[in-house]
Each structure stands twice: as C-alpha cells, then as structure tokens.
Amino acid sequence: MSDQGIKSRPKYQPIAPDPQGRHHLLVVDGAHVPAEALAEGVNPSAFEVWTVAHKSAVPGSAAMEEEAGAVRVFRSVPHLFSALEERLARETMGLRLYAAGTEPFLWDAYGIGARAGLSQQEMAFAHVGAQARRIFCVHCRTVMEGVTTSIATCAGCGAPLFVRDHFSRRLAAFMAVQIDAEVPGEVPQAEELYS
Amino acid sequence: MTAGESLQVRVRDIVELAPSLKRFSFEPAHGGLFPTPPAGGHVMLTLRDGGRVMKNAYSLVSAPMERARYDIIVRLVAQSRGGSAFLHRKVAPGDVLEMARPVSLFPLASSAKKHLLIGGGIGITPLLSFLPELKARGARFELHQLSGGEEAPVFERLLAPYAAGEEIRVHGGGRAAFDLAGLLSRQPLGTHVYVCGPHALMDAVTATAAALGWPRGKIHKESFGGAGGGLPFRAVLKRSGIEVEVGETQSLLEAIEAAGIDAPCLCRGGACGECRTEVIEGEVDHRDDFLSAQEKAGGTVVLTCVSRARGPRLVLDL
Numbered sequence A: 001m002s003d004q005g006i007k008s009r010p011k012y013q014p015i016a017p018d019p020q021g022r023h024h025l026l027v028v029d030g031a032h033v034p035a036e037a038l039a040e041g042v043n044p045s046a047f048e049v050w051t052v053a054h055k056s057a058v059p060g061s062a063a064m065e066e067e068a069g070a071v072r073v074f075r076s077v078p079h080l081f082s083a084l085e086e087r088l089a090r091e092t093m094g095l096r097l098y099a100a101g102t103e104p105f106l107w108d109a110y111g112i113g114a115r116a117g118l119s120q121q122e123m124a125f126a127h128v129g130a131q132a133r134r135i136f137c138v139h140c141r142t143v144m145e146g147v148t149t150s151i152a153t154c155a156g157c158g159a160p161l162f163v164r165d166h167f168s169r170r171l172a173a174f175m176a177v178q179i180d181a182e183v184p185g186e187v188p189q190a191e192e193l194y195s
Numbered sequence B: 001m002t003a004g005e006s007l008q009v010r011v012r013d014i015v016e017l018a019p020s021l022k023r024f025s026f027e028p029a030h031g032g033l034f035p036t037p038p039a040g041g042h043v044m045l046t047l048r049d050g051g052r053v054m055k056n057a058y059s060l061v062s063a064p065m066e067r068a069r070y071d072i073i074v075r076l077v078a079q080s081r082g083g084s085a086f087l088h089r090k091v092a093p094g095d096v097l098e099m100a101r102p103v104s105l106f107p108l109a110s111s112a113k114k115h116l117l118i119g120g121g122i123g124i125t126p127l128l129s130f131l132p133e134l135k136a137r138g139a140r141f142e143l144h145q146l147s148g149g150e151e152a153p154v155f156e157r158l159l160a161p162y163a164a165g166e167e168i169r170v171h172g173g174g175r176a177a178f179d180l181a182g183l184l185s186r187q188p189l190g191t192h193v194y195v196c197g198p199h200a201l202m203d204a205v206t207a208t209a210a211a212l213g214w215p216r217g218k219i220h221k222e223s224f225g226g227a228g229g230g231l232p233f234r235a236v237l238k239r240s241g242i243e244v245e246v247g248e249t250q251s252l253l254e255a256i257e258a259a260g261i262d263a264p265c266l267c268r269g270g271a272c273g274e275c276r277t278e279v280i281e282g283e284v285d286h287r288d289d290f291l292s293a294q295e296k297a298g299g300t301v302v303l304t305c306v307s308r309a310r311g312p313r314l315v316l317d318l
C-alpha cells in the first residue's frame, strides 16, 4: 500500500539550462555537482554554481562573481539559503534557479524561489542522494526528517503514522496520517521504502 | 452570450479630452447604482444606428468603488468600423444605450511582486482601469505610457490622480525615444508585464521580454479593437443557412451580427476566445492572441471578432 497513486508527488528530472533564461544559478547541497543531476551533455560551467562544503574551512570567495562558471562554496545549507534569499531579492527578470539534492533541500529552495517571485517555469529540480523523506504529522503538525519507512511513530504526539505520497510544497514535506484511526492498535509492519 | 441581463444606461456627460478622444460617463437609466465592476473590467455597448447594430467593447476607466457612474474613453479612429464614429458624432447626453454587465478579461496576476504596465495611445484605458485596484492593494507597480507629443498632456492629466509617489511616466516622444530593453532588463524577479496598444508595440514588448528571459506566463497582452480590415470575403453560415458578405472595414463578427445572427462574443478584440467558431471549409487569416499556434495551424477554428478569411470564402458551423 505504499503508492496510493496520488499525483502531488513532485516530478524531478536531470537539469539542463533553460535556453530562454538569461542567467542560470544552480544550488546543490553537497561539495560538488553530482553528475547524475545534469542532463546528458550538460556541463556545470553553464551555471553559476553554489555548493555546500559542510565544514568550517571554506575558501573565502574573494570576488563574488555572478556569472556562468563561477563557483561559490558555503559552510552549510542554512548559510547557502540565507545568501540565496538576499541574492534573489536583488535579482532581475531572466534568472533561472536550479537545485540538486535531497527532497527537503529541493523544496526549501523551491519555497525561497517562490517567495522571491519565481514561477515554476523559472525553476527546475533534480533529486539526488538519499531518498529519505521529511514528513509532517497532520494531527499535531510535528515535522520529522529522514524518514525511510512507510510507517513511523510521530515524535510529537506518538501516533503511529502512515506516510502518504501526498507532498505539501508549502511545507516541503510528505503528509503522514494516523494509521490505526479506525481500529486502534491495528498497525501493519513498517516497510523500509525510501532509503 | 454575456453573463446576466444587460443594463440600460443613460449618457450623463461627454467630455472632449483631445480632438479624437472623448470620455463618456454613464449612469443607470432607471436610477440606483451599477453593480460593482471587477478590476480591469470591460463593458460592451450595443449601438443602434438606424437599422445597423454595432457592438463595441471598452475598458471601464472609473474606479471599481464608483457605482453611480461608469466611464469609458473612446478614440475616434480614422477608418472607424462604425462604433467609435457613432459614439463621437451621434450620441448625446441623455441618450439611453444598452450595455452588457462588466466582465474582467485581463485580471492582474495575484502572485506578482511587481506590475509593469506599458500603454500605447488609447491602450491606456485598460491600464487606467487597473490603477485603482493596484492602489487599493498597495501593490508595487510602474507605468509607462507612450504617446504622440500632442496627446501627452492629455495622458498626463488622466494619470495625475494616481501619480503621487508612483513611478508613472508619459513618453511624448513615442517608441523611438523609449528604452524598452533597458526597462525590461532592470525589473526585479516576480514582475509581470502588461502591455496594451498598437500591435507593433505589443509585439515589441513580447519579443524583447522573451529575449531577456521573461517566462511566457509573466507577459500579458491586451489586444484592443480589431486588427484592422482586409480584403472582402464571403462567409457561409452552414447551420443558419445563410451567406454574408464581409466588407473591407468590417469584422467577420460584425457581418454575422448585421445578418441578424446572435453570435457569441465578449472582448471583441481576439483575447477571450468567446467567439470561437468551427471552420468547415476555407483558410483562416488568424489575427488573435488567444488560439495556440497548433490551433491556428490546425485551421478548424476561427475567432470571428478579429480574424478573417485568407481566400474568397469561409464556411462556418454557425
């Protein structure tokens, strides 16, 4: 019963620069652009790339170049995202935003882009890395990261939850609903699904 | 046809703004108040000149909160298809006309961070209808109106009530002195552009914006009036069993209406798709902004308000 065929699951595909765009900014949640994130024949130098080193020793980017081929390294994802917010606030029409990484990263990037006024036509996403899901409990609104099973216990209210394929773009998380609502205690075996 | 029954309106006053521009103010013929119009609302007037019936669409330029009167601005065009000449020359205060209830054909994008409005000549009217709404929402906007030198003061006056603290500019030097690419390239993310005016201006804005990376969904064109006349042709209305001659300065829709057929329509400017009619035979000269390139290439539908036949004859399922 893992896939209920609900259509809100986001679609991802390998990234290629939109020929209609004037400037292309690619953010990734790792130190390098994963090869599988790009469409065949696409070179990372087609983008201005922002990466996350996940360490404090980050080479200071001297001149902040904002052009294709430039690479800027951040210490952490929050660091990258706050710079992204500032950058988008002063960007002009013609920019395209691309993100490659885990689902929560992609949809946080989507949220920042949407709040800055980017439409879906101006953004593209490639899902790479862990398939673990961010879920939120619809009963108590607790958000849990890194869920890899179809069934999980809510860290907020303790309810046994079934992770649905229903994805909230606003919360960048999958919806999880109490599984034994009808027959309390009747909880099927959890399956490892999204590792 | 249009939603709801039509309104009977009395001409309150007519103000000459410029030699070829008049503002008509209407009030409900039977007293009371008009319905609250939507922002960017259009109305369609039915004009009866002897035996001839003409229907023309106009933007409301009065504020949506103003319900005692509806105002429109009409340009007298040199080769008028009749409606504007009739309004300019034959309509007088006190006359009662038939008006369809206002509808909004060009809503403002609710998700826009900023609205960039570009008008050319009489294309200012739908933009004027947006301004009260933009002000009420406290939305960020910028307006550029292009005009010939002699009419620039008229447009300045029309925009004056909204100008305080806003980026509103009238360019009296026309297109040549207007840096369109510069304007479009410095707009912040999340801007939507709306253009209304001559086809050449609308095409220039669309093409320039696209070349600068604006996505299609953030470029809005407001076609206005007909796309001009063309060679006369004959339209065969299969279901009605009649044939009509479409004259050089007449639209296909007008010719159908003149024959007494109640054909669907709303904007009369190739923007809403309401007048879409199946083509059984004949080649279409598509002049609208509504049908997709595929539909146009398919050749099985026509928007009667602006498009014409490419050959001598068009057979319609009407």
Ligand code: FES
Binding pocket: B264, B265, B266, B267, B268, B269, B270, B271, B272, B273, B274, B275, B276, B288, B290, B303, B304, B305, B306
């Ligand atoms: S009436 Fe609107 S497209 Fe023809």
